[in-house]
């Protein structure tokens with residue numbers, strides 16, 4: 001394997017043609033990886049199509065390590081992660097989540113043909129991603145309050161921090177030459193995910209992050225101008 005520093009030094013010089021990373025060649029979707037945080041945040045993109053190339057475990061661990069350093073309420077780190085790379089588990093998850101989604105779409109009165117297309121796309125995304133990280137909310141270590149309001153606020157804080165942990169992962173993955181895609185499907189059927197993957201039911205799977213080497217560049221979405229986001233500055 002070629003050491004990462006050498007590969008990314010190439011990238012940083014803008015040498016984007018035929019750069020070899022981790023024993024394979026990537027040309028078509030080689031984004032300019034950047035070496036400063038502001039540019040990295042702008043370059044990170046949601047990728048929905050990946051090459052079949054597996055991801056070395058040490059890269060996945062670096063991505064998870066980034067999550068570990070996210071801020072959290074009282075420093076309680078209300079997150080746990082499930083990592084899937086095996087086809088069998090990905091297939092089981094896709095199948096079982098798909099059934100729930102199918103029921104929901106049918107309930108919404110969607111055209112059965114459209115339902116089939118959407119289900120198949122979603123299934124393919126899960127099956128073809130070389131690695132999947134499922135960030136789960138874990139509330140057991142949070143403070144307990146006698147009233148519902150503060151308990152619910154505590155949970156909201158935990159969810160906010162899970163989002164911060166996920167963003168850390170997305171940025172780290174991108175910095176490592178990987179790409180990611182965020183799928184919200186587990187949020188709608190956490191119990192189905194727990195059952196499919198035989199997880200402790202105190203975990204609440206909140207998202208599904210596909211990780212891999214991009215095989216197609218996505219279209220980026222426009223951002224609102226900063227002036228429309230700042231509703232008051234003093």
Ligand SMILES: Cc1cc2nc3c(=O)[nH]c(=O)nc-3n(C[C@H](O)[C@H](O)[C@H](O)COP(=O)(O)O)c2cc1C
Pocket residue numbers: 044045046047048181182183184185218219220221
């Ligand atoms: C909470 C959350 C849920 C998302 N769920 C999905 C999803 O289910 N499917 C999907 O394709 N993208 C999903 N996304 C990704 C967004 O569509 C994407 O971030 C947005 O379009 C901006 O594009 P960019 O990430 O390339 O900048 C989700 C993002 C967030 C933050």
